[in-house]
Amino acid sequence: LKVGERQLIRDPGLQRLDILNPKRYLYLVLIDNHHPDTFFGCAQIKPNYKNFYRALVMSHGVTGYLSLEQESILTPTRAVLNITRVMDPVLGGFRIHMLPALPPIDGSPILDQCRQISNVYNPTDKGIAAHAPVPGMDSQDRYAVGDVSGKIGYAGEREWDSFLPLIGKHSVVHRSLVIYRYSLSCFYSCSGVEEPWICSTLTRYLWDHPEYKMPVVTAEAFYRYPIVGRIIFHQPAKPYYGETTILIEGLVYSDGTSLNTTNEHRWGIHINPPGKDYFNWTARCVSAGPVFNPHKVNNYSKFFLKIVNETVNAESVIGDLSKRLAHLVISGSKSVILESRTLFTLDNLPLSGLHSILGKSLVIFDDHGPKARGDRLACSKITSIFRRKAVARNWFGNGFQTSVSGKIEFFQQTEYGITDIEMNIEGLEDVKDYQVAMTPVLEILEFPCEETTLYGVYNPHSANTYQNQGATPDQFPVGDLSGKFGHLLGHSSVQKVGYNDSNLMIFGQTSILGRSLVFTSHATRRRWACSTIERGYAPSEARELRAIASFHHPNGFAYGYMRMTQLIHNDGSSSDTVIEVNVRHPGKHDRNITFHHNWAIYVNPVGVDAAVKILNTRCTAAGYIWNPYYTQLADPLNDELYRRECGPDLPLRCYVGDLSGRLGTIDLGNGRKVFSDPNLPLEGKVSAMGRSIVILNKERGSDKFACANIEPDYDTIKYVNVRRPPKFVVSQFLEDIRKVLGVPDWFLTVDSRKTNILYNGACIQLLIHFKGPQANKLEQDFSRLLSSGRLSEPSLYIPGYIHSKKRPSTVSYKLCSTSPTDEK
Numbered sequence: 001l002k003v004g005e006r007q008l009i010r011d012p013g014l015q016r017l018d019i020l021n022p023k024r025y026l027y028l029v030l031i032d033n034h035h036p037d038t039f040f041g042c043a044q045i046k047p048n049y050k051n052f053y054r055a056l057v058m059s060h061g062v063t064g065y066l067s068l069e070q071e072s073i074l075t076p077t078r079a080v081l082n083i084t085r086v087m088d089p090v091l092g093g094f095r096i097h098m099l100p101a102l103p104p105i106d107g108s109p110i111l112d113q114c115r116q117i118s119n120v121y122n123p124t125d126k127g128i129a130a131h132a133p134v135p136g137m138d139s140q141d142r143y144a145v146g147d148v149s150g151k152i153g154y155a156g157e158r159e160w161d162s163f164l165p166l167i168g169k170h171s172v173v174h175r176s177l178v179i180y181r182y183s184l185s186c187f188y189s190c191s192g193v194e195e196p197w198i199c200s201t202l203t204r205y206l207w208d209h210p211e212y213k214m215p216v217v218t219a220e221a222f223y224r225y226p227i228v229g230r231i232i233f234h235q236p237a238k239p240y241y242g243e244t245t246i247l248i249e250g251l252v253y254s255d256g257t258s259l260n261t262t263n264e265h266r267w268g269i270h271i272n273p274p275g276k277d278y279f280n281w282t283a284r285c286v287s288a289g290p291v292f293n294p295h296k297v298n299n300y301s302k303f304f305l306k307i308v309n310e311t312v313n314a315e316s317v318i319g320d321l322s323k324r325l326a327h328l329v330i331s332g333s334k335s336v337i338l339e340s341r342t343l344f345t346l347d348n349l350p351l352s353g354l355h356s357i358l359g360k361s362l363v364i365f366d367d368h369g370p371k372a373r374g375d376r377l378a379c380s381k382i383t384s385i386f387r388r389k390a391v392a393r394n395w396f397g398n399g400f401q402t403s404v405s406g407k408i409e410f411f412q413q414t415e416y417g418i419t420d421i422e423m424n425i426e427g428l429e430d431v432k433d434y435q436v437a438m439t440p441v442l443e444i445l446e447f448p449c450e451e452t453t454l455y456g457v458y459n460p461h462s463a464n465t466y467q468n469q470g471a472t473p474d475q476f477p478v479g480d481l482s483g484k485f486g487h488l489l490g491h492s493s494v495q496k497v498g499y500n501d502s503n504l505m506i507f508g509q510t511s512i513l514g515r516s517l518v519f520t521s522h523a524t525r526r527r528w529a530c531s532t533i534e535r536g537y538a539p540s541e542a543r544e545l546r547a548i549a550s551f552h553h554p555n556g557f558a559y560g561y562m563r564m565t566q567l568i569h570n571d572g573s574s575s576d577t578v579i580e581v582n583v584r585h586p587g588k589h590d591r592n593i594t595f596h597h598n599w600a601i602y603v604n605p606v607g608v609d610a611a612v613k614i615l616n617t618r619c620t621a622a623g624y625i626w627n628p629y630y631t632q633l634a635d636p637l638n639d640e641l642y643r644r645e646c647g648p649d650l651p652l653r654c655y656v657g658d659l660s661g662r663l664g665t666i667d668l669g670n671g672r673k674v675f676s677d678p679n680l681p682l683e684g685k686v687s688a689m690g691r692s693i694v695i696l697n698k699e700r701g702s703d704k705f706a707c708a709n710i711e712p713d714y715d716t717i718k719y720v721n722v723r724r725p726p727k728f729v730v731s732q733f734l735e736d737i738r739k740v741l742g743v744p745d746w747f748l749t750v751d752s753r754k755t756n757i758l759y760n761g762a763c764i765q766l767l768i769h770f771k772g773p774q775a776n777k778l779e780q781d782f783s784r785l786l787s788s789g790r791l792s793e794p795s796l797y798i799p800g801y802i803h804s805k806k807r808p809s810t811v812s813y814k815l816c817s818t819s820p821t822d823e824k
Contacts, residue, residue, distance in 0.1 A: 001030070019047050048072060049240055051166040052207035052214075055177035055200040056418060056500060059113060059474045062086050062198055066094065066148070066177050069207065070166040077164040079148060081156045085470065092180035092194040093135065093154055096121045096146035096164075096172050099341055100247070101199040103415040104461065105508020106648040107664070111461040111474060113502075114199040116338050117176045121146030124163075129194075145170065167243070169325075171345040173202055174234060174245045174416070200502070201416055204236060211498065214240060217351040218385040218414055221362040224629040225279045226255035227330055227378050228652035229340070231362060232385070232414065235351045244349040246321075247416075250337040251330045251364075252645070254653055256635030258332060261339055265328040265377065266365040268292070269319035274361045274379040279630055282372045285379035288361040292319030294354075318348060318355065328364060334650045357382055359571075383573040387413045388506040389536035392517040395529050396441055396753060398449040402529040403427035406493075408434075408517060409536060415507035421485070421499035431529075432489045432522035436479030436504075439672045440532040440580060441516050443769070444734075444749040449518055449530035455671065460510045461503070473501050478510065481517075489522050507576065509648060509663065511676040514565070514578035535567050535575070542569045545682045548713035548772060549693040551583055551706055552744040554801055555611035557618075558668060558695055558706035559586040561746050563713060566682045577680040579659075582746075583695070583706075584669040593669040594698040597705065601626045601657035601680075605709040606692045608800030615697075619707035622692045626657030629686075651679045656686070659693075665700065714775035717767060719754075720786070721816035724764040730755065739808050741781055742794025747772040748782075763816035786815050 001007065019026055030040040053068045064083035070076070081094065098118040104111055120128050122144035127133075133142050136153030140163045143150040152158040165171055180194035204214040215237040223229050229251035236242035253259070268291050275287035297316040317323070324346060331340040350356050359382065366377035393407035406425040412418075437454035445453060457465070458479030465477060473484040482488065485499050505511050512533050521528040535544060549562040560583035567575040585592045602622035612618045627633075631653065632642055643661075646654035651662035656679055660666070663675045681687050688710050697703040722733070730750060738748050747770070754767035770778040774796060781795045790810045794803055 017045060019045050046241060047239075049242075050207040051242075052205050052210060053166060053173055053202045054205045054210065055202045056502070057083065057177075057179065057198060057200055058472045058500065058502060059198045059200075061470060061472055061475070062091070062179065063472060066200075066202075067205075067210070068164065068166055068172070068202070073165070073167045076160045076162040077166055078159055079152055079156075079161050079164060080159065081148075081152075092182050092197075093147075093149035094177060094179045095144075095148055095150075096202070097176040097178050097196075097199075098146075099343055100174055100176050100201040100416050103505065103508065104503055105415050105505055105510055107460055107509040108648070109460070109462050111463070111503065113474065114176075114178065114196045116341060117178060117196065117199055118338065118341070120144050121172060121175055123170050146172065146175070168347075169345055171243065171245075173204065173243075173345060174247065174343060175202055176200065177202055203417060204242075213413070213417075213420075216413060219351050219358055219382050220385050221380040221382050222652070223251065223364075223378050223380050224254070224652060225378065225631070226253060226257075227251050227364070228254040228631075228650070230652075233349070233351055233357075233382070234414075235349070238352065243345050243347045244351065246325075246344040246346060246349075248328065248340060248342050250334075250650075251328065251340045252334050252337055252650065252653060253330060253332055254629075254631050254645075256632035256638065256641065258330075259641075260332040261336060262330050262332075262366070262368075263327065264367075265330060266322040266367070267328050268321050268363055268365075269357050269382070270361045270363050270379070271319075272361060273359060273381040278379050280373070282374075284373050285361070285363055285376035286374070288363050288376070288379045291317065292357065292360055293317050318357075319360075321346075322365075330364075334645055334647075334653065337650070358384060384569070384571055385414060386542075386569055386573065387411060388575065390506050390511075390513050390533050391536040392531040392533050394441075394534070395531045396443070396448045397529055398527050399447045401753065403429060404431075404519065404529045410504065410506055410512065410533075412506040415505060418500045418502050419504045419506060421481075421496075421501060421504075423494050423496040423499075425495075426493040428488060428492050428494070428519070429528070430489075430522050431491075431519045432487050433482040433520040434488060435481055435518050435520070436512050436533070437516045437518050437530070438479075439516065439674055440514055441530050442749075443751045443753070444745075446752050448752070449516075449527040451527070453672075454516050454518060454527075454530065458512065458515055474503050478504055479512070479515075488519075508678060509651075509676050511576060511578070513576075513676060514580060514674045535565075537567060542567050544568075546713040546715070547682050547689055547710050549708040549710050550744065550746070550772060551708045552747075552796075553611050553708075553798055556586060556706060556708075557611075558583050558708075559744075560584055561744075562693060562708075564680070564682060564688075564710070566680075568683055572684070574681060574683070577677045577682060579663075579675040579677060579680075580672065581666055581675065582672040583666070591669065593667060595667045595670070596665040596699050597668060598660040598696040598700055598702075599666055600655075600659055600694055600696070601688050601710070602692050602694050602707075603657075604692065605690060606707045610707050611800060615703050615705075619692070619694055619704040622694050622704070622707055625655050626688070626691060627655040629656065631655050651677075654679070656680065656688075657691075660696075666695070668695070668698075711773035713772060714770075716770040716775040716779050717751075718770070718779055718782075719765060719767055720782075721758060721763050721765050722786070723814050723816050724757070724762060728764065730764070730766065733813060736808070736811055736813070737782065737785065740785060740791050740794075740811055741778060742796050742798075742803065742807070743772070743778060747775075747778065747796075758816070785811060786813060789814070 026045045027042045029042045032038040051070045055066045057064045063085045067080045069078040102115040126144045135150045140151040178196045179198040181197040183193045183195045219233040221231045230249045232247045235244040270288035272289040325344045329340045331337045361379045363379045390410040404427040409422045411420045436458045441448045457477045459477035463477045476483040518530045519528045545566045547564040551558040563580045566577040604623040609621045646661040654661040694707040697705045749769045751767040756765040785791045
């Protein structure tokens with residue numbers, strides 16, 4: 001072999017290698033010609049699986065797919081377009097654009113599937129649209145790489161494309177397939193004008209099982225100071241291996257000093273995770289260490305990233321991404337964030353194995369910054385993104401014991417992927433519709449599935465509720481599963497796999513986590529059974545944190561709670577935080593409603609000041625809005641700039657404590673609401689636990705209206721047998737117990753499904769849930785109260801509040817004996 005030259009060698013005598021044998025590995029070894037006992041290097045011989053990508057089309061009444069297949073870099077790509085149904089007669093061409101479309105995760109009321117897809121993918125700089133040759137009439141090298149309909153024809157007359165790579169730096173993987181239609185604005189007056197209409201991301205599938213997605217390893221690097229943004233890595237998992245796709249979602253300055261877009265930023269992977277010096281004014285990100293160079297290429301160079309050595313291929317150094325790919329752009333504001341969005345495909349950037357980049361840091365450089373800071377602008381640790389799973393399995397009957405069992409599961413790898421749905425349900429009785437409702441199930445209610453508590457079908461994009469036959473999933477409300485995939489009428493059990501939905505999200509602010517799934521009876525048209533949609537995870541791989549901000553001060557100005565949950569994986573990576581808000585004005589019969597309250601997390605906990613009557617001095621101990629990443633620290637008084645940049649479409653640009661800035665305002669007394677926050681940590685060096693949530697005045701006022709501390713939310717359960725005298729009512733029993741314990745109703749509840757009558761009606765068995773930060777103490781005081789009939793002091797300490805001497809301290813309820821023969 002000649003070093004530095006490409007060669008093609010054919011050996012007709014070499015037998016077929018047994019590289020699929022799992023019991024041994026084969027290696028290719030480079031030997032020194034002059035010293036046969038010396039090896040220059042070796043590499044494992046791995047199978048080269050066929051590359052198979054598919055973009056599913058399920059939008060605007062059009063269904064089908066585009067599949068791309070390439071066996072190796074030496075073979076052309078087979079392109080198959082299969083459109084099975086078209087509801088619009090003005091379908092145009094189909095092309096591949098540079099970037100994947102932004103997923104519908106920001107809660108936008110209008111569903112736009114083609115946001116920020118950039119231009120047609122054209123690395124060879126060929127003519128596009130009117131400047132391109134007639135579709136299907138010229139050689140394929142005359143068209144842009146992404147102009148698929150131009151190369152193979154609008155009707156797919158050709159099947160092979162020699163200039164559509166699925167391998168290498170110009171690969172089209174994770175880019176967007178865009179189906180055009182003729183512009184309706186000039187359909188009769190200007191022929192040939194097309195506009196993007198339907199977008200779908202090209203995703204890896206298994207070539208031997210084309211209905212299954214290829215398992216992938218996904219990682220991310222979050223930037224929070226002095227820029228905000230995210231960089232995502234995708235790579236096929238073992239045993240498939242393959243190239244790594246890098247998506248720069250967009251990088252924007254957040255410190256308030258830079259409002260202009262800057263270019264030529266070097267970037268690279270460094271060996272250590274960053275320390276606290278990521279926001280230093282001097283020697284920033286030095287803790288990240290040197291560039292990641294596991295193969296010791298050019299190891300003698302002290303400042304490798306600044307030295308150009310023509311004798312060594314830059315791609316040999318794994319961590320030097322600026323030389324291997326290109327320099328980065330950082331946008332001055334979110335209005336021009338598309339300037340910094342880009343996508344790369346790169347080999348030899350492993351996300352698993354001995355030389356994995358997980359746990360290392362991704363450093364972005366700025367060669368024109370102050371000398372004291374150094375040339376490192378920002379750094380972030382590379383962490384895993386785990387596939388998310390949502391499951392509905394804990395079923396409640398609507399006023400009766402339900403016969404339904406089994407589960408419905410939802411899977412999504414990233415927000416850019418399609419959600420897969422699997423159903424395994426038994427015990428259905430005359431069920432027709434199944435839908436995702438807006439809020440979780442309350443286990444204490446006898447009729448927990450009613451629309452008065454779970455509300456209507458989840459519909460964040462305001463889709464039309466009634467659709468014609470043949471409509472695609474995007475034309476239905478997000479939660480209308482039966483409308484998208486068919487009714488369940490006539491089935492007592494359902495086992496289904498393979499449902500796909502591009503608009504039903506488990507990531508972002510439109511996630512279905514924390515909401516509920518409802519079955520509706522066909523005969524009565526009433527809701528029949530329901531279940532909360534929970535996270536699905538293995539306890540050996542992750543754990544779920546729960547927190548609560550409880551507004552229960554007797555002299556407070558709001559009454560209710562905000563519950564928060566977050567999944568923490570074993571490697572320290574975390575999920576979005578789901579927040580359930582249920583707050584009203586205090587008073588048992590108060591039905592007042594106030595709208596548009598801003599809400600935020602403040603740096604300190606509150607105490608007596610939570611009940612101060614003077615508005616200007618209320619909740620003063622909370623301090624100021626929590627801003628641990630120093631967002632806009634250089635210009636903190638420029639509120640106009642902050643409001644322009646902070647929003648649901650760029651939540652990282654908001655203060656971590658500014659909940660209303662990225663999630664929207666809340667109403668008091670207007671029912672429950674569920675949010676999903678991608679930027680609210682409940683654990684770690686930066687945590688909201690122990691701080692306070694402050695509700696500001698109505699109509700986006702700035703005065704503090706009510707506040708409560710964020711504390712751990714435990715859930716302790718206990719079965720209890722209580723004597724059942726005449727006229728015994730469970731709700732009255734709970735209310736009497738709560739008065740003595742001094743707790744609100746959300747700290748002490750009962751599971752209505754587990755209530756049983758024992759001993760011919762002499763006793764009743766209840767499953768009690770003790771919740772909140774003092775759940776264990778509540779359980780102990782509850783047992784003491786029922787055993788002795790008395791509790792000297794309330795279980796909860798409320799700062800600054802002295803309980804009345806007339807507070808009830810006794811109850812007449814008694815525990816039931818273990819058998820009816822013990823009753824006297």
